[in-house]
Amino acid sequence: MxxxxxxxxxxxxxxxxxxxxxxxxxxxxxxxxxxxxxxxRRDAIARYQQPRGDILVGGRPVTGSRDTREHLRYERTYLDGPLYAPVTGFASQEYGTTLLEHTEDDLLSGTAPVLAPLPLWNEFTRSRNAGGKVMTTIDPAAQRAAYEGLRSRKGAVAAVEPSTGRILALVSVPSYDPGLLSGNGRTAREAWAGLNADPDRPMLNRAVQRTYPPGSTFKVVTAAAALDAGTVGELDEPTDSPAPYTLPGTTTRLTNGSRGCADASLREAFIHSCNTVFARLGVTTGVARMRATAENFGFNRSDLRIPFPVARSTFDTSVDRAQLALSSIGQYNTRATPLQMAMVAAAVAGGGQVREPYLVERTTRAGGGTVSAAGSRPVRRAMHPATAMRLRELMRGVVEDGTGTKAAIPGAVVGGKTGTAQHGLGNSGTPYAWFISWAQHEEDMEPKVAVAVVVEDAAANRREISGGGTAAPIARAVMEAVLKS
Incomplete structure (x- = not known):
């Protein structure tokens, strides 16, 4: 037994x-x-068992959480969703996260180790901390002015503070309501299918994820390269530039949209946006110096994050002299995001220095304790300070006496540069209307805001499309909003 x-x-x-x-x-x-x-589904159930932390604009939450009382209990909600979608992105139970919702996901969802009271605490207790908060640099008045300025027209606006790199506005139109994607039911699936099928691509963040030929706004970079290199001396000296200008090694003749460009001074050429003068200046300055200056402004960078990635703006260096001439007036393979062109304007406004742009001012715990702060940002020199002073003078001339008069603000000093960028096969596409600018109160020591505006479908009549007529009023509204606040 x-x-x-x-x-x-x-x-x-x-x-x-x-x-x-x-x-x-x-x-x-x-x-x-x-x-x-x-x-x-245990991780998903745990993830959505508590409210998500909020993203704040101007100290006010533009996100929230809704209790559905289902297994995936809390869904994301958005206040003024289309207005702030290029900043927040979406947080969807079905389709994941994008933009700030993605880069700050660990903090917002409460899984970031830094939120735990003790190291490895959550590993042992299997608990989850309350989601933290993300405070952005966006100026709500500037954001709304940019969004309402574009209205139903396709395009984008980026605005930065030159002295710090803080992003004050980031707008892309057409936009979408990220709240429609928050859940995991039929509504979210239908919204996802509709947004992806829309030929206007409303989920594309045109301010940072799309590049455009910058057209004549790139002449700021060309002028900076020519002045730094000594290709041109005084602003009022004749430049010995023919009009029309035959591109080197070709029989192609480059013309201008305005008269009086033959042998024009740099000041006249900048104010009237003479293609022939700047094409010749680019060729004379040479590809090496043009490349160096463009890259000092931020072109050809693939590592820029704000904190989500920004598309690479490009200045082609494998060009012959004819292609260099076209590149120097913002055509050929030269392409830029609106944020990059706002950085160009900010470099002029900032005395030749470029500060890294950033979108997150501070992150905190749910109770308010600081997790991280932006701090000082890296600085690089785009051009000599004396060159920046001359370019500020030239950009003021565009607004006071040239093609950008619609950007003028009473009681403020404003500088700008217009651009009309050709694109498409044989330049058959509707031109893009550009305007880049900066502004300061007359009594201020330095500019408070730099802006870039691009409008894709400015008008049905190609002859009526211009950066000064279409994009400049939008830039003015954004600058006014910042100066008032």
């Missing part, structure tokens, strides 16, 4: 060992496979 009991006990022990071995296999060796299995 004892022998049978002993055998039964041994068999039970073997079963127990087998259970322990299998449990170890499941929980250790197969843990990753089970955790990543689509059938495992």
């Amino acid at each position: 004892t022998r049978h009991i002993r055998h039964a006990g041994l068999f039970c022990a073997l079963l127990l060992v087998a259970l322990l071995v299998n449990a170890a296999r499941v929980q250790v060796l197969r843990a990753d496979a089970y955790e990543s299995s689509p059938a495992n």
Whole structure:
């Protein structure tokens, strides 16, 4: 009898060992496979079991959470969703996260280790901290002015503070309501399908994710390169530029949209946006110096993040002299995001220095304790300070006496540069209307805001499209909003 009991006990022990071995296999060796299995909803249920932390603009939350009382309990909500979508992105139970909702996801969802009261605390307790808050640099008045300025026209606006790099406005139109994607039901799926099928691509953040030929606004970069290199001396000296200008090594003749460009001075050429003068200046300055100056402004960078990635603005360096001439007036392969062109204006306004742009001022715990702060940003020199002073003078001339008079603000000093960028096969596409600018109160020591505006479908009549007529009033509204606030 004892022998049978002993055998039964041994068999039970073997079963127990087998259970322990299998449990170890499941929980250790197969843990990753089970955790990543689509059938495992425990992580998703835990993730949405509590409200998500908020994104703030001007100290006010523009996001929230709605209690659905379902397994995935809390859904994201948005205040003025289309207005702030280029900043927040979306947080969807079905389609994941984008933009700030993505880059700050650990903090907003409460999973960031820095939110735990003690190291590894959450690993042992299996608890989740309350989501933190993300405070942005966006100026709500500037954001709304940019959005309402574009209205139903496709385009984008970026505005920065030259002295710090703080992004004050980031607008893309057409936009969308990210709240429609928050859930996981039929409404979210239908909204997702509709947004992806829309040929206008409303979920594309045109301010940072799309590049455009910058057209004549790039002449600021060309002028900076020419002045730094000594290609041109005084602003009022004749430049010995023919009009029309035959592109080197070709029979193609480059013309101007205005008269009086033959042998025009740099000041006249800048105010009247003479293609022939700047094309020749680019060729004379040379590709090496043009490249160096463009890259000092931020072109050809692929690592810019604000904190989400910004598309690479490009200045092609594998060009012949004819292509360099076109590149120097913002055509050929030269392409830029609106944020990059706002940085160009900010460099002029900032005395030749460019500060890294950023969108997040501070992150905090749910109770308000600071997790991280922006601090000082890296600075690089785009041009000599004396060159920046001359370019500020030239840009003021554009607003006071040239093509950008619609950007003028009473009681303020404003500088700007217009641009009309050709694109498409044989330049058959509707031109893009550009305007870049900066502004300061007359009594201020330095500019408070730099803006870039691009409008894709400015007008049905190509002859009526211009940066000064279409984009400049939008820039003015944004600058006014910042100066007033």
